Amino acid sequence: MALQEKYQTLLELANQNGTSYELSEGDGVLHINGTAPSEEAKQQLWDEYNRIDPDYRGGDLMLNVSVGGAAAGGGGGHTYTVESGDNLSKIGEKYGVTWQQIYQANQDILKDPDKIFPGQELKIPGA
Amino acid sequence: MKVKFLIVLSLAVVALMSACGKSDADLQKAVATKLAADNVTGVTATVKDGVATLTGEVADITVKNKAAASARTVEGIKSVTDNTTMRPVPTPVPAPADPMLQGKVEEDLKKAGCTGAIVTIASGTVTLTGTVPDAKYAECVKVVNESGAGKLDNKLVRGK
Numbered sequence: 001m002a003l004q005e006k007y008q009t010l011l012e013l014a015n016q017n018g019t020s021y022e023l024s025e026g027d028g029v030l031h032i033n034g035t036a037p038s039e040e041a042k043q044q045l046w047d048e049y050n051r052i053d054p055d056y057r058g059g060d061l062m063l064n065v066s067v068g069g070a071a072a073g074g075g076g077g078h079t080y081t082v083e084s085g086d087n088l089s090k091i092g093e094k095y096g097v098t099w100q101q102i103y104q105a106n107q108d109i110l111k112d113p114d115k116i117f118p119g120q121e122l123k124i125p126g127a
Numbered sequence: 128m129k130v131k132f133l134i135v136l137s138l139a140v141v142a143l144m145s146a147c148g149k150s151d152a153d154l155q156k157a158v159a160t161k162l163a164a165d166n167v168t169g170v171t172a173t174v175k176d177g178v179a180t181l182t183g184e185v186a187d188i189t190v191k192n193k194a195a196a197s198a199r200t201v202e203g204i205k206s207v208t209d210n211t212t213m214r215p216v217p218t219p220v221p222a223p224a225d226p227m228l229q230g231k232v233e234e235d236l237k238k239a240g241c242t243g244a245i246v247t248i249a250s251g252t253v254t255l256t257g258t259v260p261d262a263k264y265a266e267c268v269k270v271v272n273e274s275g276a277g278k279l280d281n282k283l284v285r286g287k
Contacts, residue, residue, distance in 0.1 A: 004187060004188040004213065004216075008188045008189065008192065011187060011188060011189045012189050012192070015189050023187055023216040024216050024217045024218055024219040024220070025216045025217075025218065025219070026218040026219045026277070027277060027278060028278075029219070029277065029278045031219040046265065046269065050265070055264075055281070055285075056265075056279075056281055057281050059278060059279060059280050059281065062219075062272050062278070063269075063272050064272055064273045064275075065273075066273070
């Protein structure tokens with residue numbers, strides 16, 4: 001758990017700038033896999049990483065953050081048209097992403113993750 | 128001795144004054160409300176003598192920090208004992224087989240303009256050596272971080 005402590009400001013920043021992420025840990029390495037809402041948000045995370053570990057020499061973090069949503073520009077994302085009876089978790093399962101990632105990528109059109117409507121076009125971030 | 132007595136007396140007065148404030152039950156309710164307002168889930172607070180004790184399992188350290196910070200802001204809470212635990216995180220998805228990873232990393236480094244970077248891979252750990260243009264340094268590190276490798280042993284040198 002010490003690694004989460006070391007990189008806690010990075011994780012706090014991810015929460016603040018709308019990056020959804022999942023953690024895993026093994027072999028003394030913390031993996032942060034996530035989707036940032038913009039290139040700028042992703043860069044903020046890398047700047048923070050560089051502040052904690054100048055020149056990235058520590059070998060104890062793998063920061064794998066892609067840019068989701070419209071800014072991805074063909075980064076493996078899809079568009080999905082909502083059908084009756086869908087919810088974000090169900091759609092996420094189809095593409096192997098979490099509902100949070102879909103919600104983050106579509107915050108421009110979704111106000112509430114529980115409210116989606118048939119016919120809405122959702123951006124699905126790359127899995 | 129006199130000084131000691133005065134200290135004890137003033138402490139007693141402070142304790143008495145705070146006892147006149149909100150009851151523990153009120154405080155406990157206030158902390159629970161504050162935690163909910165701050166979207167902290169999975170944390171239970173109990174308050175005794177103005178001290179909030181937090182228990183529960185949280186998703187990660189950011190939730191842990193937030194829970195303690197939120198509880199501290201509640202008026203009347205003297206201190207916070209954080210007994211929350213962090214949910215164990217899963218082990219990472221295994222890295223692709225070394226030859227595959229090697230191919231991917233080398234190709235991505237080339238695309239990123241990281242000429243001069245030398246890649247060696249053993250059991251999913253990527254070791255980067257060589258000298259890359261200074262302006263490309265961060266990008267080269269990023270490429271490996273995003274390759275699915277298990278670990279990066281970064282020995283890259285910044286060139287000109």
